[in-house]
Amino acid sequence: MKDLRKFEENPKKLFWMSVLYNLSALTAVITLFYFYRGLNLAQISFLGAIVSLLIILLEIPTGMLSDIIGRKKTIILGLFSLILYGLIYLFAHNFFTFVVGIMFFAIAMALFSGCITAMVYDSLKIIKKEETAKKHLGNLRSAWVIGAVFIPPLASYIAKDLLNYQFMILLGINLIGYILALIIAFTLQEPGISKKEGKKFSLLKESFHQLMFNKSLLKLSFNQGLSFAGILIFLSLLWQPYFQKSGIPIEFFGWIFAVSNILLFFLYRNVAHIEKYLGFKNTAFFTSFFPGIFFILMALFTNLYLAILGLFISNILLQVRDPLFTDYKNQHIKSYSRATVFSIISMFYSLIVIIIQPIIGVLADKNLSYAFIVLGIILIINPIIFKLKEQDIKLKRIK
Numbered sequence: 001m002k003d004l005r006k007f008e009e010n011p012k013k014l015f016w017m018s019v020l021y022n023l024s025a026l027t028a029v030i031t032l033f034y035f036y037r038g039l040n041l042a043q044i045s046f047l048g049a050i051v052s053l054l055i056i057l058l059e060i061p062t063g064m065l066s067d068i069i070g071r072k073k074t075i076i077l078g079l080f081s082l083i084l085y086g087l088i089y090l091f092a093h094n095f096f097t098f099v100v101g102i103m104f105f106a107i108a109m110a111l112f113s114g115c116i117t118a119m120v121y122d123s124l125k126i127i128k129k130e131e132t133a134k135k136h137l138g139n140l141r142s143a144w145v146i147g148a149v150f151i152p153p154l155a156s157y158i159a160k161d162l163l164n165y166q167f168m169i170l171l172g173i174n175l176i177g178y179i180l181a182l183i184i185a186f187t188l189q190e191p192g193i194s195k196k197e198g199k200k201f202s203l204l205k206e207s208f209h210q211l212m213f214n215k216s217l218l219k220l221s222f223n224q225g226l227s228f229a230g231i232l233i234f235l236s237l238l239w240q241p242y243f244q245k246s247g248i249p250i251e252f253f254g255w256i257f258a259v260s261n262i263l264l265f266f267l268y269r270n271v272a273h274i275e276k277y278l279g280f281k282n283t284a285f286f287t288s289f290f291p292g293i294f295f296i297l298m299a300l301f302t303n304l305y306l307a308i309l310g311l312f313i314s315n316i317l318l319q320v321r322d323p324l325f326t327d328y329k330n331q332h333i334k335s336y337s338r339a340t341v342f343s344i345i346s347m348f349y350s351l352i353v354i355i356i357q358p359i360i361g362v363l364a365d366k367n368l369s370y371a372f373i374v375l376g377i378i379l380i381i382n383p384i385i386f387k388l389k390e391q392d393i394k395l396k397r398i399k
Contacts, residue, residue, distance in 0.1 A: 006189035007123045007126045007127050007189050007191060008123070008127050009189070010119060010123040010188055010189055010191070011120050011123060011124070011136045011139070011140070013184055013187060013188055014116055014119060014120060014140060014143075014188070015139055015140060015143045016143070016184055017075075017184040017185055018116070018140060018143035018144055018181075019144075019146045019147060020147075020177040020178070020181035021079060021082060021177055021178055021181040022143065022144045022145075022146075022147050022177075023147035023151050023173055023174055023177035024147055024151065025147075025151050025154075025155045025170035025171070025173040025174050026155065026170050026171065026174065027151075027152060027155070027235070027257070028151075028152035028153075028155045028156045028159075028253045028254035028257050029155060029156060029159045029162070029170075029240070029250065029253065029254075030236065030240070031044065031237065031240040031241065032159070032162055032240060032250070033167050033170075034047075034098075036162050036164070036167065037092060037093050037094075037098070037167075038093060038094060038095075039095060039098065040365065041237060041241070041361050041364050041365045042358075042361050042362055042365050043095050044236070044237060044361065045237060045357050045358050045360065045361020045362070045364075046361065047095075047098055047099065047102050048232070048233070048236055048237075048353065048357045048361075049353070049354045049357050050099060050102055050103070050106070051102055051105060051106045051350075051353075052350035052351070052353040052354035052357065053350070053354050054103060054106035054107070054110070055106050055109055055110045055113070055346065055347065055350040056347050056350045056351055056354065058106065058107060058110035058111075059110050059113060059343040059344065059346050059347035059350065060204065060340065060343050060344060060347060062074065062107075062110040062111045062113065062115075062343060063113070063115070063207075063340040063341070063342060063343025063344065063346075064340050064343075065111075066111075066115040066118065066340075066343075067338070067340050070190045071115050071116075071118060071119035071122070071188075071190060071191065072185065072188045072189075072190040073190075074111050074115045075112065075115060075116065075119070075185050075188070076182065076185050076186065077111050078107070078108040078109075078112045078115075079108070079178060079181055079182040079185055080182070081104045081105070081107040081108035081111065082104070082105065082108045082178045082181075083175065083178045083179065084104040085101050085102070085104035085105040085108065086171060086174050086175040086178055087175070088104065089171055090168060090171050090172075090175075110343070110346075113342060113343055113346040115342075116140070117137060117140070117326055117342065118338040118342060119188070119191060120136050120137065120140060121137075121330050121338065122191040122338065123189075123191050125191075126191055135271075135272055137323040137326050137327055138268045138269060138270070138271035138272065138323040139268070139269060140323070141268045141319070141322055141323050142264075142265045142268035142269050145261040145264050145265050147177070149258050149261045149262050149265060150258070151173065151258075152253070152254030152255070152257045152258045152261075153254040153255045153258050154254065155170050155173075155254050156251050156252065156254030156255065156257075157251055157254065158170060159250075160250055160251040162250070204340065207341045208344065210332070210333060210334065210341055211341055211344055211345065214332055216332065216392035216393070217329060217332040217333075219386050219388060219392055220325055220328055220329050220332075220388070220392060220393075221329065221345045221348060221349075222348070222386050223284060223288070223325070223382060223383065223386035223388065224322070224325040224329075224349075225345075225348055225349040225352050226288070226352060226378060226379070226382040226386075227287070227288045227291075227318050227321060227379065227382060228318075228322075228349050228352075228353075229349065229352045229353045229356050229357070229378075230288075230291065230292075230314070230318055230375055230378060230382075231291075231314060231315065231318035231319055232353060232357075233353070233356065233360050233375060234295075234314055234315075234318075234375065235315070236357075237357075237360060237361060237364055237371070238360075238364060238371060238372065238375075239307075239310075239311055240253065241364070241368055242302075242307055242310075242368060242372075243256075243311075245302055245368065246302055246303060246304045246307040247304060248304060248308075256308055256311065257311070257315075259312075260311055260312045260315045260316060261315070263312065263316055264315060264316045264319055264320060267316060267320045268320060268323065271320060271323050271324060274320070275324055280324060280328075280388070280393050281388050281389075281390075281393075283321065283324065284321060284324070284325075284383060284388050285383040285387075286317070286383075287317040287318060287320060287321040288317075288318070288321070288379050288380075288382045288383045289379070289380055289382075289383055290313055291313055291314040291317050291318050291376075291379050292375075292376045292377065292378070292379030292380035292381075292382075293376070293380065294306075294309070294310045294313045294314060294376075295310070295314070295373070295375050295376030295379065296372070296373060296376040296377075296380075297310070298310045298372045298376075299368075299369040299370070299371075299372035299373040299376065300369070318379075328393050329345070356375075356378070359374070360374060360375060
């Protein structure tokens, strides 16, 4: 009974751990930070491409590592990598040093990919509460934005003059969060993973088989993957230059971003109710289509109100779909290979990003509007090409 209680505590601990390692104090001024340290938009986009390339190379090995050595040890390794990333960024002042630092960030993301959600799902299976997965996954995603609610206003105020010591303070906040998250990670209870079924095939072969021969899982993965690329590129490259172009003072960046994340937080916490009200098909369609429309509008017009509304629409809608897609993908995947399958899916996501992000970065350097148009078209056609049907999402949970 004591062990079962520990498993029940895992989602709560993972929630607070995720809050701490996602403080992201630089988020509100990250592009301006890179500018200050001597990078341009093309180089920033290449950093993103490097992350994606490394994740492609590391996703499967780290997913298999999680299924072999356990979720807890994998998470701990990821947090150590984040600490190294934060330390290197403190002193990075050229592209090549940033490449070294971003490599450790990519290692951490690859280690976390699929592993954290797999630990939530496997812990719930042990205590026989899988039906609450959507709620807990929504809560986990809400943890990612808590820091983005409280930190960006402070961060944009601290860095309002864009001076080096101000950026150092923000990097220090991130490092403190990584260290506290590591302390929590050591208290997690490792869920046991059955290996019986996995003996029929190698873990990697079986994981690829589960993905490649399941049309619904493939459709869910590509639909989510394009929206993932859209929000990643928008937040890392486009919104801050567009805000500057719209005449919004830098000290307000964090406040506006924080308000959008407050709304996202509450939507994450109620994602099951949103799905119940709108239906999954409508939710999946409009959460990609509407941001695409707004990106087209932002390409055509430069306006303060459109800038704020565009950030709200894209940041909220493109991210709120994640726990829904994750829950349904989990239902298609067997426990013993869950982290490996999710790592393969994340590898596909990274491949999408590595193709699209450098193109968007080069276009943005030439003309910001070109970048918004291309990204908008991708998001508009995404739910049309990868249209979901009832049979893609209504199935019995598997072991």
